[in-house]
Amino acid sequence: MRGRVWTEGDEGNRVIVVGRAMxxxxxxxxxxxxxxxxxxxPTTTTRPEPPTTCTPQRPRCHILGSMDRRALGQFLRDAREKRHPYDFGLDAAGRRTPGLRRPEVAELAHISVDHYTNVEQARGSSPSRQVLVSISSALRLDDNEQRHLFEIAGMQAPHSIYPSMxxxxxxxxxxxxxxxxxxxxxxxxxxxxxxxxxxxxxxxxxxxxxxxxxxxxxxxxxxxxxxxxxxxxxxxxxxxxxxxxxxxxxxxxxxxxxxxxxxxxxxxxxxxxxxxxxxxxxxxxxxxxxxxxxxxxxxxxxxxxxxxxxxxxxxxxxxxxxxxxxxxxxxxxxxxxxxxx
CATH class of the missing domain: 3.30.450.180 (Beta-Lactamase)
Incomplete structure (x- = not known):
C-alpha cells in the first residue's frame, strides 16, 4: 500500500498536521x-519558464504556434507504452503490448477513445490546449515531459495546471x-x-x-x-x-x-x-x-x-x-x- 498528507502555515485551507508525532x-x-x-x-516551489526559442543545447526546437502532429502522436504513444497499468489501478494480466491501452488513457483524460486515437495518430483536427492538459494529467507526465509535449504542440507549457502525481x-x-x-x-x-x-x-x-x-x-x-x-x-x-x-x-x-x-x-x-x-x-x-x-x-x-x-x-x-x-x-x-x- 502507498500514501500522503500535508501543509505548512495556515495557508488557505491546506492541512497542517493530523495526529501527534510519536x-x-x-x-x-x-x-x-x-x-x-x-x-x-524543499526550497523550490516554482517551475522555470519554458524556452520559446531554440538553443544550442536543444538539437530540435519547435516555434510556438507550430504543431508537429506526427512528433506529438509519437511522443504520446511512447509515454503511454512506458506507463505500468498497476500504477493506475489497472490489471496488467493478459496484455499483448506494454503500457496502457488507448481506451484507458481516454477514460482517464475524460475524452472519447476516437478523439485520443486521432491525436495519437495525427488525424483529424489539432487537439486543443485543454485536451492536451487532460492527456498530460492522465499519463502523469512529469515537468520535463509536459514541457516537451507542449513544445511539440507549439504551445507554452502550463505551470502547475494539475497536482503532481x-x-x-x-x-x-x-x-x-x-x-x-x-x-x-x-x-x-x-x-x-x-x-x-x-x-x-x-x-x-x-x-x-x-x-x-x-x-x-x-x-x-x-x-x-x-x-x-x-x-x-x-x-x-x-x-x-x-x-x-x-x-x-x-x-x-x-x-x-x-x-x-x-x-x-x-x-x-x-x-x-x-x-x-x-x-x-x-x-x-x-x-x-x-x-x-x-x-x-x-x-x-x-x-x-x-x-x-x-x-x-x-x-x-x-x-x-x-x-x-x-x-x-x-x-x-x-x-x-x-x-x-
Whole structure:
C-alpha cells in the first residue's frame, strides 16, 4: 500500500498536521529530510519558464504556434507504452503490448477513445490546449515531459495546471522502509500514489483496487452500500470536514485541472453530505488526534495519525503508528513477525 498528507502555515485551507508525532517519528523525520534531498528541492516551489526559442543545447526546437502532429502522436504513444497499468489501478494480466491501452488513457483524460486515437495518430483536427492538459494529467507526465509535449504542440507549457502525481524514488524508499508505521503518499486531491505493506494491512491494498478506489475522498463519500467509512477508524466527522477542506484548497490551487473539476462534480452530484459541506464552506483545516481502529484481524488498535507535507511537490504523507509500549504496538509487532516468517 502507498500514501500522503500535508501543509505548512495556515495557508488557505491546506492541512497542517493530523495526529501527534510519536517518538519513533522523530527519528524518521531525520531520515525523511535526508531522503528528500536526493530527489526533491524543499526550497523550490516554482517551475522555470519554458524556452520559446531554440538553443544550442536543444538539437530540435519547435516555434510556438507550430504543431508537429506526427512528433506529438509519437511522443504520446511512447509515454503511454512506458506507463505500468498497476500504477493506475489497472490489471496488467493478459496484455499483448506494454503500457496502457488507448481506451484507458481516454477514460482517464475524460475524452472519447476516437478523439485520443486521432491525436495519437495525427488525424483529424489539432487537439486543443485543454485536451492536451487532460492527456498530460492522465499519463502523469512529469515537468520535463509536459514541457516537451507542449513544445511539440507549439504551445507554452502550463505551470502547475494539475497536482503532481509522480513520487520521488527517495520518498518511495522511505515509505517502504517504515516497517512499523503505516505510510501512504497522496496527491493534493487525495489520490493514493504510494503505500507500504502495513498501510495495505490496516487500510486497503490499493494495488488490488480500481483507479477510482485510489482516491480517498471519493472512497469516503461515494463508497458502495455496506462499506465501513474511514476504514473503521474513529473521528469520522472530523475526517469528513478535513478532506472537504483539502479538496477546496486543491481546487483553488489547480483551477484548470480537469480531473480535480470532474471529481468535485461527481462528489457534489452523488453525495448530499459532500454538497452540503462544500456549499457551506465550513471545514476543518488543522487536526491533531489519536485514532481508534477496529481491525478485522488485529482487533482494537490505538493509532497516532500524522500528516506531513512533502516540500516542493504539494503531496502529503499519512503516517499511522502505534505509541511505544502500547498493546497496539505489541499486536502490530506480532503481525509483522508472522508475515515475515
Amino acid at each position: 517518538l519513533a517519528a522523530r527519528g524518521l523525520m531525520g531520515g525523511f529530510a535526508l531522503a528528500l534531498r536526493h530527489g526533491l528541492d 509522480n513520487v520521488a524514488d527517495s520518498l518511495v524508499q522511505l515509505v517502504h522502509g517504515m516497517r512499523t508505521t503505516a505510510a501512504l503518499v497522496v496527491s493534493a486531491r487525495y489520490d493514493v500514489l504510494e503505500w507500504n505493506e502495513l498501510a495495505a494491512t490496516l487500510l486497503e491494498d490499493f494495488g488490488k483496487s480500481g483507479s477510482t478506489r485510489r482516491n480517498l475522498i471519493r472512497n469516503h463519500f461515494l463508497a458502495p452500500p455496506g462499506t465501513v467509512r474511514y476504514y473503521g477508524m474513529s473521528g469520522v466527522e472530523e475526517y469528513t470536514r478535513l478532506v472537504v477542506g483539502q479538496l477546496q484548497s486543491a481546487a483553488a490551487r489547480y483551477p484548470e485541472d480537469p480531473q480535480t473539476a470532474e471529481l468535485i462534480r461527481e462528489l457534489r452530484a452523488g453525495s448530499e453530505e459532500f454538497e452540503s459541506l462544500w456549499s457551506a464552506g465550513y471545514v476543518t483545516t488543522g487536526i491533531h488526534s489519536m485514532r481508534q481502529l477496529h481491525h478485522p484481524t488485529l482487533g482494537e488498535l490505538t493509532l497516532s495519525c500524522d500528516l506531513l507535507l512533502v516540500p516542493g511537490t504539494d503531496q502529503q504523507i499519512i503516517l499511522l503508528s502505534a505509541p511505544n509500549g502500547s498493546r497496539t504496538a505489541d499486536r502490530m509487532a506480532r503481525h509483522l513477525a508472522e508475515t515475515t516468517d
